[in-house]
Amino acid sequence: MAAYSVLLGCFMALLILLYTISSVARYYIKFTFFTIGCLIAATIPMPLMLLKPRHPDNALIPAWGCRQIAKIMGLTWEVRGAENIDNSKGSVVIMNHQSSLDLIVLAILWPLMSQSTVVSKRALFYLWPFGLAVWLWGTVFIDRGQKQQAQNVLSKNVEAIKNRKAKLLLFAEGTRNSGDKLLPFKKGAFHTAIDANCPIQPVVISKYYYLDSKNSQLNSGHFIVTILPQVSTEGVQKENIPELVDKCHSLMQETYTEISREVILSEGSHNLNSLKRNM
Template identity: 30%
Template sequence: MLLIIRMLILGIMGILWLIVGCAVCLCRPGHPSNLYVLTQMLRLVQKVVGVKVTYRFDVKELRSRMPAIFVGNHQTNWDIVTVADVPQPGLVCIGKKSLIWVPVFGILFYLSGNILIDRTNRSRNGEEFLSLVRRVRKKNLSLWIFPEGHRSKGAGMLPFKTGAVHTAKLAGVPIIPFVTSSYYGQIKLNRWDNGEIIVEMLPPRDVSGLEKSEIRSFTKQLRQDMIVKIMELDKEVRRPEGFVLPDYKGESNGDGESSPDEV
């Protein structure tokens, strides 16, 4: 019964989100604050699904650091709900073009001013980089990037691509890492209490002085620092009984290719 009730409520909320979201985006298409408005609406979903999300960062301080490149760990499709307080006015997300076909989410993702890239066309990587850099500089934008490129789905943290670091360096802006405690499999609609999730910001990273030869090693270290923080959060977060944590200790840093990253 709980599952049915929640699905009905989420369905109604999805329709309202689409209607209100389309109205906002059509009134000001491509506005850099559209994503902020849409994600603030999604905060209500946290209460509906029975999960408490704790945010550990100061919004005023965060906004003072922008424009910047935001990088975070990518776990499930619930990420847009669990990190709903991370997007700030002036922040847009990088996503693959195929997202446009995702029901409800896809059309709003496009209309809200987020940037869609063609990941399959590797010959255009250089053009994609330059386009992102121009947008950051010209429009004073911040970009939200998941450097893993794909949802990890409980597999720990996937290797990072170096696109976020390259973009930050060329645009002359810092990187702001944020992490979300491990929660893959934690949110179940047929369970009343789905525990707690913690989202925390790490100190901004200045990449302006990096040499090209240092970008890959910097990316590996950034990933490792984020894993350490996730493991710290995982020790204190409250979860439903029986939750199994990913094994971050057994992971290799991996070598990410230098290409734009996306949702």
């Protein structure tokens, strides 16, 4: 036991040293901490989730845990446009997708949007026990490689949006993108919104300037989550979906550019003021 304690102490000391001197090590340590932390936050409440399987409220405790983990990692955020949320009716919520850190954004939105359901790739379900936990809070799994099958799964949620006033949360780009320009949007979300005769709620997350996956860097930082006014689908026909997609893409791109610029200017000003204080 004593030898084990010594080895554990040496290992922890090495991790602390690497975390201090290496940005690459800090990147992997932070992501490992984030992954394990979210796994623990999601699975510990599972016995309670079994009382109401597939109920959206099952995600509230994991969401709280995820937000605390993000704070420990040095991440801060601001939510704008919460007044644009209408919990008296269902909607399709579309977001831009940058990283697995978007899980934090879902954790932020969950308490704000009642009856929320996330759409995720099917492979996530097989990452047990996390996959079981996300199933228990109502996640909808789709196979993105099978377009028709994915659309059929989304169509099954039309009644939930209509009758249960559910919010169906999707990443509109369909894949991760950390560039300055949003990728073209997949049309499945728009088909579902028209079938459910519900509005589309665009949500824009500012660029994660503190994250550089190519160079393995993850620092402390700030991001903005902007909830835009709902876009009505009343009277929109399926043949008009391209125009609806373009409208939402344009709105979100404009906001993405604006709030991303605001964040980088704010971070630059903060760093400059810190430098001046230390001079």
